[in-house]
Amino acid sequence: MIVKVTKAEFAAAAPSIAAIPRAMHPEIAIAGRSNVGKSSLINKMVGRRRLARTSASPGATRGLVFFSINDEISLVDLPGYGYASRSKKEREGWQALVEHYLSRREELAGVLVLIDVRRGPEEEETMLARFLAHHGLAYAWVLTKCDKLATGRLKKRVEELAPLLGDAPAIVTSARTGRGIEALWAWVSAAVGTE
Numbered sequence: 001m002i003v004k005v006t007k008a009e010f011a012a013a014a015p016s017i018a019a020i021p022r023a024m025h026p027e028i029a030i031a032g033r034s035n036v037g038k039s040s041l042i043n044k045m046v047g048r049r050r051l052a053r054t055s056a057s058p059g060a061t062r063g064l065v066f067f068s069i070n071d072e073i074s075l076v077d078l079p080g081y082g083y084a085s086r087s088k089k090e091r092e093g094w095q096a097l098v099e100h101y102l103s104r105r106e107e108l109a110g111v112l113v114l115i116d117v118r119r120g121p122e123e124e125e126t127m128l129a130r131f132l133a134h135h136g137l138a139y140a141w142v143l144t145k146c147d148k149l150a151t152g153r154l155k156k157r158v159e160e161l162a163p164l165l166g167d168a169p170a171i172v173t174s175a176r177t178g179r180g181i182e183a184l185w186a187w188v189s190a191a192v193g194t195e
């Protein structure tokens with residue numbers, strides 16, 4: 001069980017299928033639409049402000065980015081989908097890269113699928129969940145940016161979303177306040193089998 005991150009380092013970036021490195025540890029991928037808060041969440045999980053590159057404008061993470069944690073597991077920051085202003089060619093290339101990675105990686109122990117709590121799951125998220133289930137991958141929903149809603153509204157919103165999320169667990173988080181980070185590590189540890 002990872003209760004404390006003592007070491008977190010950039011390991012590799014893979015802009016193409018050919019550049020995907022050999023796995024060093026069991027891996028957990030962080031997926032979700034552009035700007036949902038994937039890189040910010042990784043930074044909060046590892047307690048480093050700028051390990052993963054974040055940006056207020058979508059498209060900050062290009063290709064797959066691998067981070068090694070405690071020499072024990074790797075977190076893999078995936079490029080966001082749903083960002084229209086990239087060229088069609090680039091979007092198709094990323095989709096192929098992400099699908100290749102998610103469907104073929106033996107060391108992939110689980111996937112965190114991020115959804116902005118205010119936005120809820122849309123077609124892309126539902127399709128991604130189906131894709132992961134089809135490939136026998138464990139996944140959890142991560143509801144992000146919960147600090148953007150007041151307590152009462154957040155509670156109501158989470159209740160509204162629950163029936164749309166199926167059987168996978170949903171973890172309410174904020175990369176601002178740190179809410180949900182312990183629960184994330186607990187899920188990650190269980191997924192990699194080190195609980």
Ligand SMILES: Nc1nc2c(ncn2[C@@H]2O[C@H](COP(=O)(O)OP(=O)(O)OP(=O)(O)O)[C@@H](O)[C@H]2O)c(=O)[nH]1
Pocket residue numbers: 032033034035036037038039040041053054055056057058059060061062078079080081144145146147148173174175176177
């Ligand atoms: N209020 C609030 N803002 C957040 C939170 N998480 C991320 N953000 C903001 O959302 C924006 C996008 O965050 P990123 O972490 O770069 O998002 P991403 O999913 O990695 O985006 P791509 O790399 O483009 O796919 C940034 O301006 C962050 O500061 C959060 O929990 N609360």
Ligand SMILES: [Mg+2]
Pocket residue numbers: 038039040053054060061077
């Ligand atoms: Mg990012």
